[in-house]
Amino acid sequence: MNDRGTRVLRLDALARVEGEAALHLRVKGDTVAETRLRIYEPPRFFEAFLTGRGHTEPPDITARICGICPVAYQMSACRAIENACGVTVDGPLAELRRLLYCGEWIESHTLHIYLLHAPDFLGRADVVELARDQRAAVERGLRLKQAGNAIVEQLGGRPVHPVNVRVGGFYRTPGREELRPLAERLRQAREDALESVRWAAAFDFPDAVCDHDLLALRDPGRYAIDSGTPAVMAAQGQDPALREFPLADFEQHVQEGQVPHSTARTAALDGRRYLTGPLARYAINGRWLHPVAAEAARDAGLGDPLTGAVCDNPFRSIVVRAVEVVQAIEEALRIIGGYERPPRPAVEVPPRQASGTGATEAPRGLLYHRYALTEDGTITEARIVPPTAQNQTAIEEDVRKAVQARLETAGPAADDEELTHLCERAIRNHDPCISCAAHFLDVTVEHT
Amino acid sequence: MVTDLGPVIRTRPTLAVWKFASCDGCQLTLLDCEDELLGLTERVRIDHFVEMTPAEGADRERARPAGRGPYDLSLVEGSITTAEDAVRIQHVRRISRYLVTIGACATAGGIQALRNFADVDDFLAAVYAQPQYIATLETSTPISAHVPVDFELRGCPIDRRQLLEVINAYLAGRKPQISNHSVCFECKRRGTTCITVAHGTPCLGPVTHAGCGAICPAYGRGCYGCFGPSSKPNLRSMIAQLRHDGMSERDIQRVFRTFNAASPEYAPVPDLAAEEQQSPPA
Numbered sequence: 001m002n003d004r005g006t007r008v009l010r011l012d013a014l015a016r017v018e019g020e021a022a023l024h025l026r027v028k029g030d031t032v033a034e035t036r037l038r039i040y041e042p043p044r045f046f047e048a049f050l051t052g053r054g055h056t057e058p059p060d061i062t063a064r065i066c067g068i069c070p071v072a073y074q075m076s077a078c079r080a081i082e083n084a085c086g087v088t089v090d091g092p093l094a095e096l097r098r099l100l101y102c103g104e105w106i107e108s109h110t111l112h113i114y115l116l117h118a119p120d121f122l123g124r125a126d127v128v129e130l131a132r133d134q135r136a137a138v139e140r141g142l143r144l145k146q147a148g149n150a151i152v153e154q155l156g157g158r159p160v161h162p163v164n165v166r167v168g169g170f171y172r173t174p175g176r177e178e179l180r181p182l183a184e185r186l187r188q189a190r191e192d193a194l195e196s197v198r199w200a201a202a203f204d205f206p207d208a209v210c211d212h213d214l215l216a217l218r219d220p221g222r223y224a225i226d227s228g229t230p231a232v233m234a235a236q237g238q239d240p241a242l243r244e245f246p247l248a249d250f251e252q253h254v255q256e257g258q259v260p261h262s263t264a265r266t267a268a269l270d271g272r273r274y275l276t277g278p279l280a281r282y283a284i285n286g287r288w289l290h291p292v293a294a295e296a297a298r299d300a301g302l303g304d305p306l307t308g309a310v311c312d313n314p315f316r317s318i319v320v321r322a323v324e325v326v327q328a329i330e331e332a333l334r335i336i337g338g339y340e341r342p343p344r345p346a347v348e349v350p351p352r353q354a355s356g357t358g359a360t361e362a363p364r365g366l367l368y369h370r371y372a373l374t375e376d377g378t379i380t381e382a383r384i385v386p387p388t389a390q391n392q393t394a395i396e397e398d399v400r401k402a403v404q405a406r407l408e409t410a411g412p413a414a415d416d417e418e419l420t421h422l423c424e425r426a427i428r429n430h431d432p433c434i435s436c437a438a439h440f441l442d443v444t445v446e447h448t
Numbered sequence: 449m450v451t452d453l454g455p456v457i458r459t460r461p462t463l464a465v466w467k468f469a470s471c472d473g474c475q476l477t478l479l480d481c482e483d484e485l486l487g488l489t490e491r492v493r494i495d496h497f498v499e500m501t502p503a504e505g506a507d508r509e510r511a512r513p514a515g516r517g518p519y520d521l522s523l524v525e526g527s528i529t530t531a532e533d534a535v536r537i538q539h540v541r542r543i544s545r546y547l548v549t550i551g552a553c554a555t556a557g558g559i560q561a562l563r564n565f566a567d568v569d570d571f572l573a574a575v576y577a578q579p580q581y582i583a584t585l586e587t588s589t590p591i592s593a594h595v596p597v598d599f600e601l602r603g604c605p606i607d608r609r610q611l612l613e614v615i616n617a618y619l620a621g622r623k624p625q626i627s628n629h630s631v632c633f634e635c636k637r638r639g640t641t642c643i644t645v646a647h648g649t650p651c652l653g654p655v656t657h658a659g660c661g662a663i664c665p666a667y668g669r670g671c672y673g674c675f676g677p678s679s680k681p682n683l684r685s686m687i688a689q690l691r692h693d694g695m696s697e698r699d700i701q702r703v704f705r706t707f708n709a710a711s712p713e714y715a716p717v718p719d720l721a722a723e724e725q726q727s728p729p730a
Binding site: 040041042043044045046047048049051053054057060061064065066067068070111115116125126127128131135138139142143145146149157158159160161163164166170171172345 | 468469470471472473474475476477479480482483485486489494499500501502526529530532533558559560562563566568570571572574575582584604605607660663664666667668669672674698699702706707
């Protein structure tokens, strides 16, 4: 800051992301000296107040960590509690859960694609400006998002913080005939989703390569959403073999640390920087995409996921998200097509003294929960590791690389405005959900 | 459902959306008005809504986007949990003609108000290895504890239709038509058989503010109070009924200690729940 030739860029309010964050970037000559993503979302202490609550409460309580992906919290919480109690929810109840989750993927991804991310590629400030000359596209996005919300509303009662989820299953399951209008709507949404892939594929993508290890759940035979085993694909150029580890060992592999500038319990995977989310999921699960989604990916220039093509350009994540929307619609239609109303809406989950872990693929990546219970079901310890917290280090590195690359091509001529915009784009590529991250992040007290 | 937003006004009123400690679900509800969103943006100018649009006039001296304003209508989500936010809400009030709070965090302190019943240092130690980096207040308080509020919209999360009603009302210069009665009225309107009467399911409907459309009972679930207390709730009778329907004292304490835990109406709950078993209302 006081050195000659040093400039500091401060982006005080990241727009078009969920939650509140700032970025500090220090450039020395033509080198990026430091990038710091600072989260100033107030802390809410979920893990602390879950202690002493009952074992049936985490689905409703943890949903309130995030209004954009409440279903993800409900699903990971249910899995962890059921795991502790030695109960497995399978068959049609598990399929219904997956259907609900597909709804959240569709609405969350579509919100990001159309309202938050696309304006970057089209040089528009926001979706309102975008609607002025691409109204049909924006209306398509809103329709598609609404189709996702319709699933969540039908199964859950409302789009934000659905009420129908409980440990063991649901309060009420729909009859076959109740899902018929939903299927009709999803068949129309499929066209919108395929058009979204084509639309996004035609954007102009800056060159970039992310060289992080990738972490996603792996659920052999299907694209992981609501279950699977953690699997790691080493960064580009490393050994391409996948390695898996049991979910029970998650906290031994993912070590969280704290840094003063953001107090993120930043995460490292076996000591290395890593990324979770659509790019990781696609790399690890791509071979199990539905044919329609795989074809959309191939036509969009993503290579052939069925033979292991991966996407390593974070700017192209918008296309991967669009493909995942197609996948979620196909999956939802498959589930509705084969649905038989289960005999009971939920299975019993009697408490016992035990610990349990649960993880699912939230739209933004792997979401891990662990609970320790007493004999009567009282929670003695809660641990939640959301995707955005895991991705913070990777996001900072992507920002550094993007700015560094620009400085090398443009030299000191690259003006602050342009660099700031580039930073925002590099962050938005990962659709950070800061409310999620901030149940343990906050305003830092800086001593400068 | 398409809501008539009235005629296009030549000078569009300005709308701002602010976030404090919250999950974003209530401001997301505005984006969930897919059928009305584009129409709305033609009738109001959304000048400050960080989740949707770049902040105008970001104040580079402070690590906060500070809208310049003034705004005709400010929608405020979230509760006050930091010293910085206690200052920021004053600023928001100064630059807003009307200030409407949206959701349980902004109207009652939210789930994070559970810290009000505990020692926040214990919470810090439970969540952070190095609590000294964290700046936080000991309490989570609603917006109305800090500045005058023109209207409070309830719910965790708020209801989309009610949000549109509030925006329409302020654009038309009238009071929003939002009733204060209990969820029971909405069950009747929806034609849902009372799950307490029919199945003995514990339900907070009789003491909970309407507005959700009585979703839970329609799904066979007892109301769990996410819209907070209705006006003058009869807690003594409610708690006797919950006991009668098989709820333990501990579970009664817990069910009132959620998203509206710090509502003053709920203050007598611990004592009432601990009282000797009363005979249930006939």
